Amino acid sequence: MTDADIETGHEELWKQVFGEGHPVLVKKQRRFIRWPNDPRCKLCYAPFAGFGGFMVRLTGLMPSDRNPHYCNKCDGFLQAFPGGAEVEMTVLILDIRGSVDLSGRISPKEYAKTVNKMREITSAVIAENKGFILEFQGDSVVAVFPPGFTGQDHAAKGISAARGILKQSLKIEGSEEALAIGVGVHTGPVYICTVTAAGGNMQGVSIFGQDVNFVARLAAHAKAREALISPSTYYHAEGALPEDDLVEIEMKGIESASRAVRLT
Ligand SMILES: [Zn+2]
Known part of the structure; x- marks a missing residue:
């Protein structure tokens, strides 16, 4: 990441x-x-x-x-104590749909303001659900809900954060047009560790692994103002999957995880 x-x-x-x-x-x-x-x-x-x-x-x-x-x-x-460990946790990634198109339509300053406002509003929702926000990546927000911070109900907290984010009214700077964001949430083992930026200044904490790639793909597959919740998160939090809200997702290279629960 x-x-x-x-x-x-x-x-x-x-x-x-x-x-x-x-x-x-x-x-x-x-x-x-x-x-x-x-x-x-x-x-x-x-x-x-x-x-x-x-x-x-x-x-x-x-x-x-x-x-x-x-x-x-x-x-x-x-x-x-630089280092890290593999820990099972819930990961949430959100990003802006059509960001390349959007950044071509509005000025760089308006785009920067739009992204900043989006981070500010969604970070507050994540913090309310005891999530830990990793360093910001471009126009997306990456947050983890580790049991050591969030508690054993980390999957439920991740879903609650996704619902909270979908309820926010995010706007494109300088217009009344809604900002289109998609959210992915998944629970699995990730390697969470400290990372050091060039020059030796500690940058913070980041996550790695196949499950991180998976949640990034869920976020990328989500339509505007939609969250895709992986089966593992849903089982962990709520039990049986709601058949009516299941969507099939094609994901190259990840064979087993092709379904997700859609929240709108
Ligand atoms: Zn401190």
């Missing part, structure tokens, strides 16, 4: 952080999530703004200079 270097190592630690929840981190998350205000550290949820932001600064916590999505302590943690 990225050009940065993939880190391996500290496998037990990362399995615990994303798979089960690290006791120290979970304690911090539970405390900080009750403090105002967003934005927050992506790992420990320390608030960076408002009264909460003021309070955490008194304890020496602040946004990292190099890596403003993380606090200085979590950034130090990523740097001290």
Whole structure:
């Protein structure tokens, strides 16, 4: 998903952080999530703004200079323990339908504003469902719902986030035209790890594997304002597949996963 270097190592630690929840981190998350205000550290949820932001600064916590999505302590943690582990989790990818056409129709500035607004609105829905947003990729948003962060109901949370995203009214900048986005959600084992950008500055966390390719394809197959939920996510969250909402999807190279549940 990225050009940065993939880190391996500290496998037990990362399995615990994303798979089960690290006791120290979970304690911090539970405390900080009750403090105002967003934005927050992506790992420990320390608030960076408002009264909460003021309070955490008194304890020496602040946004990292190099890596403003993380606090200085979590950034130090990523740097001290680079690595990753394979963890079963729910992955959500959304992107803009016909983005090449759209970027030709409106100015680059309007396009950038459209994408920024889309990220802002959808990120809030993902955060409400305890998702962890990976570094933004072009005009798409990639989020994971790891059990260590989200809980054992990560598949249900992923579906809930997809439904929440479809309810948002996203507009193309400078017009009243709706922005066409498609969403894919899938549950499976992914390799989640820290990645280092060129120059040695820690960039953040990313995911890799066949299941990541699969959810990207689901997102690409979804029509405008539609979410395609993989059978594995649906089984995990709700049980039997709803026959009326099943769609067949042709996917080269992925033989077994050719059906998905359509949400509109
Ligand atoms: Zn933090």
